[in-house]
Structures are given as C-alpha cells and as structure tokens.
Amino acid sequence: MILLDFKFHEWQWQYQISTTFFVFGIVPFVFWVYARYITASPNKYNKLEEPVKLSVPIPAEAKPHWKGKRLYPPNLTIRAANEPTKIQSYCPATGQYLGTFTATTRDEMNQQIANAKVAQKEWKASSFSLRRQVLKTLSRFILDNQEDIARIACRDSGKTKLDASMGEIMVTLEKLKWIIAHGERVLRPSQRPGPSNLLIGMMKNGEVRYEPLGVVAALVSWNYPFHNLMGPIIAALFTGNAIIVKCSEQVIWSSTWYIDLVRLVLKSLEIDPNLVQLCCCYAEDADHFTSHPGLSHITFIGSKPVAHKVVESASKELTPVVVELGGKDSLIVLDDVKDIESLSSVILRGTFQSAGQNCIGVERVICLPKSYEKLVEIFTERIKEFRLGSDIDQLDEIDMGAMISDNRFKQLEALVEDAVSKGARLIHGGKPYQHPNYPQGHYFEPTLIVDVDPSMRIFQEEVFGPVLTMIKANDVDDAVNLANGTEYGLGNSVFGSNFRQINEIANRLDSGNVAINDFATFYVAQLPFGGIKKSGYGKFGGEEGLLGLCVAKSVVMDKPIMRLFGVATSIPPPIDYPIKDDKRAWKFVSSLNTAGYDTRVWNIIKAFKKLAKGGA
Secondary structure: EEEEEEEEEOOOEEEEEEEEHHHHHHHHHHHHHHHHHHHOOOOOOOHHHOOOOOOOOOOHHHHHOOOEEOOOOOOOOOOOOOOOEEEEEEEEOEEEEEEEEEEEOOHHHHHHHHHHHHHHHHOOOHHHHHHHHHHHHHHHHHHHHHHHHHHHHHHHEEEEOOHHHHHHHHHHHHHHHHHHHHHHHHHHEEEEEEOOOHHHOOOOOEEEEEEEEOEEEEEEOOOOOHHHHHHHHHHHOOOOOOEEEEEHHHHHHHHHHHHHHHHHHOOOOOOOOEEEHHHHOOOOHHHHHHHHOOOOOEEEEEEHHHHHHHHHHHHHHHOOOOOOOOOEEEEEOOOOOOHHHHHHHHHHHHHHHHHHOOOOOOEEEEHHHHHHHHHHHHHHHHHHOOEEEOOOOOOOOHHHHHOOOOOHHHHHHHHHHHHHHHOOOOEEEEOOOOOOOOOOOOOEEOOOEEOOOOHHHHOOOOOOOOOOEEEEEOOOOHHHHHHHHOOOOEEEEEEEOOHHHHHHHHHOOOOEEEEEEEOOOOHHHOOOOOEEOOOOOOOEOEEEEEHOOEEEEEEEEEHHHHHHHOOOOOOOOOHHHOOOHHHHHHHHHHHHHHHHHHHOOHHHHHHHHHHHOOOO
16 A cells, blocks of 8 residues: 555544556556656647558568568579679578669769659748657657568668667667657747847847758668658758668668658648658769759768768769768776676677677776776676577577678678787687578677777777776776777766766766766657767757758847837947048947947946937
8 A cells, every 4th residue: 555645734534545546547647647748738729739640561572471582692692693783682681682782873963863853842941840740650650660671671681670679779769759849949040138238238138040951861781771761851851951872772761761761751741751761882883973063961870981982972063061980989887887697688788789799889898906806706697698689580599690781791800810819819719600591691600808908909999899808906096997998989888886986087088979877868869969089070960960860040120119219220420431530430439339339337437428419
C-alpha cells in the first residue's frame, strides 16, 4: 500500500492507495496528461498536423527466410564486371546479391539540382505547421515499422537488428521529436539589442531572420545507412530547404528504399517530391556534384582523404562545407568508479556496436591502474563469448554482425601486429573470421588488445573496427595527456565518482564533445555535433545544426514608437551633401560620437549642447 499525507493549515487527510491502482490507474493517467498536453506542440494547428498513415511494402530481400543468390570472389564487389556505370549491391554478412543500380550521371545531377530548385521555391514559404506534419508522418511510420526499417539497414550493412534499433532508429526518432517540439522556436527571428549608441539606439531595433539557403547537399557514410541519410533530410526540410543526398555506393540498395519512403511522405501531403532526391556515383563523377553552382551548402560525413577532395571541389564555387570526419575517441576510467561491471557493459557497447564502425565509437579505453586490472579481467572473459553472424537470417542469438567489406582487414591485422611487436598483449581476436554458414561474409573477430602505448600505430590511427584497445595511465594528468595525444578531437567520455574532478577533466579534453559518466549521449541529446583538429569542423545537430542551414539575415528598423510619431532617419544639415562647413561638420560628428558612446555624464551633456547648435 502507498500512504499519502495531505496537509492544509490545521487539517490533515491521509489516504491509502493500493499499489495496483497507483500503477495501473494514476501512472498511466499522468503519462496521458504529459503526452496530450505538455509535449503537444503549443500552437493552434495541432489538429492540422495529424500524421498521414502510409503503407510501404518491405523489399523481399529484407523479409525473414529470404533466399537470395550468393556472390563469390572476384564478383563479391560493388563494381559490376565490365559495367563501369553500374553499382552492385550485396549483403556484407551473407554475400547475397541485392541488385545492380546505374550510377547517377552528370546530366542527371544537373537535372536533380534544377528540379530541387523549382520545388524549393514553393517549399521555402511553407508553414511550420506543414513542416511539422511532414516530420510527424515520417516519425509515425518509423515507429510503426521499426523492424522493417531495421531489417533493411541490416541487410545492406551487415549489422544486427539491435544495433540498427539503437544506432539507426532511436537517434532518428529523437531528432524528429526534438525538431517537432523545438524547431520553430529556434528558427523564429532573433531579437537583438540594436545599436549601443545612445542616440541611434533610441530609434532603431535589430533582429536576425533565418531564411533557407536553397538547395543543400549531404554526402553521407555507409555505417548508418538509415540515420546518416535521414538526419540531413529532416533538418533540411524543416528549415525550408531542398536536399540532394549522395549516399555511399556501399548502401545504395537501402538508401533507394529510404529515399522513396521520404518522397512518398511528401506526395501524401501534396508536396513536390523533388525536394528530396538521391545521388549515387563513383569518385570520378563526384567532383561534378560537389563543385556544382546550384548547391548552397554541403554536409560531409566520411574520411579525411575524401574530405580533402570534397572541400577542394566545393571551393570552386565557395560552397560552405560542414566536415565530420573520424575520431580516436577515448574513454577515461578513474579509480573511484563504483560499479565496474556496469561500466564494462557500456564500454563493450561503445566499442563493438556495428562491429566498431562508429565515428564516435570507443577507440581507446584509458584507465587508472586499479580500474585497469579489473576491466582487463572482465573483458577477457566476456569478449571470448561473443557470437558473430546475421541475426535477420539465423535463429541463434547474435552479438556482433559483419563489417561493410573486407578491404580494411589487412590494415586491422597490421595495426594489431605492430602493437604486439612493441609490447602490447593480444588477448583475443586480431584476425578475420570465417563464418561457417556465411564463409564469404565480411567478419572480423572481436579483438581485445591491452598494454597499448602512444608509440604504437593503433594508439594514433583510427581503427573503425571491432577492436577494444586498453591503455594504462599513471594518474589523472597522464590520462588527460593520453586522451589528447592524437590528431583527432571528436568525442570523449569520463567516468568517476567525484563530479567536480570529472567535470574539470572534461574541460581539459581537446574534443568537440564530452560525455560525463556516459557514452556518446551528447549525440542523442541534440546538441551541436562536430569535432576539432583532424576530426573536422562545423556543426550539425541541435539548434546550431538548423541555423547552419539558414541565411542569417540582419534586419534593422525604426522602433514602433518612432514609426507611430512619424520619426524617420534623416541626414542632419551639417553633414548633408554638399558639405557647407567642414569644420562645423566635424564638430557635429565628433559630438555625435561623444554623446553616443562616452560614459562621462558631463561630456555627454556638452556633446548634446553642440548637437543642439548644429556643431557650432
């Protein structure tokens, strides 16, 4: 039973409420009130913003028990044999063929951008109510079709359904709900104080208006085929832009279905679907796209070598680029962590989700001595129990899926071998894994390597694979120096019990993002996301991400009271052309500056006297 006391002055009531009634009566009612009234968009258009119900069939290749033909080397590649303009798709977990697609030609890119420009002219004048309805329709479909969306992502990327749910669906739903709730407030005109000049400030107001850029582009990586594609689309549509997404050739099969879904949402609301389009091509044609004069902004998510080419190409038209590159994220563990077992689960998820192919994955675990030994012991036991495979095809429980391809396997092995040759200990893994059911699948063993130090390549170079790297620090200062000791600066995590201490550590870390006693939640929280150093520049996500897709137009105007009395800007006679008396004009302007900016009262009074005399 639950005992509730209510006191009012000298009276007191006591009620006993059954736990069953509390759990199944009061709690659901509170949640209903919260969902119905508190989280509802505070505007009169709520009824007009109801999501439209959609029905979109799932591809046969993503259905359970699908039996597709398997590809074998040398045909296990995205390059179709003897067809240079074709892109071949296959499942990296099973080697099953998914289809062949024609790469977007330069003429088609031109047409896409032209069509998007026409569609955006109407869309930029759309109401926030309609934009929210688009996002609500998309959100409702995702919620009602989570497994289908996850299976499509798994089939094209090789990840598990759990990884797809957490890394693809949850973060996309969060972005949608956050923008639905807060996007209009962010994009409202921002009122500014106006001129600080005493005289001009009495007359003028200032504000910044946020207007869409036009046609924007996003070049996104393959590791999260759903979320990486949807994130830029959601932000672009809500800010009134059109967008063309260039997906990776590795995931054109799933990207095509996802783009078709968004275009169906637009069509269902009688909106021109050319607002959202998909481009996919090989590197030889990418420069034409990124240097196109019809693009107003580019978001690039990928590797540093490709970023150099994108930025160079975009510079031909002075197109601004937000660059989000790789990381060498560290997770610092202090010796006062209370629940080391729970922390070990966080580290394993942060390292091995999507087979370690995460830009903000845990690349280095830096521990103080006491925590170090405990974690090495725990990881030694847990990692050897990992099960690999394709959970959308197998009935068995699967912990980790495949990598997108095997083209980096030799690099991963070389990093491990270099570390071992310099004194590191390889506890588990370190080599490709041949799956008994899917021998052509791209699997790499979950790897644990300990006693790593800065002299080893694996400390400095991004792994982007299923490798847990352990580094021992002597003390807090050493841990911070180790964390900052690479060319990257994307994200970090700090774990400890003394909040003041870990907060100070967070301030000392050279990175764009830090999670305190957590992993990567800065990304879920819709904060501005981006790195420093060789991890890129610029931000997407949150308020800054939306504003970055807008023209910040500065507007100054007369204050309403001035307009009411017909007071308007005019040029005083002493400084009107042609200047009649330059000495008098000079005294007038200098007095204007003194009256407007001086803080000494007597000087201001004297300046006003001179102004009253017209500078005489």
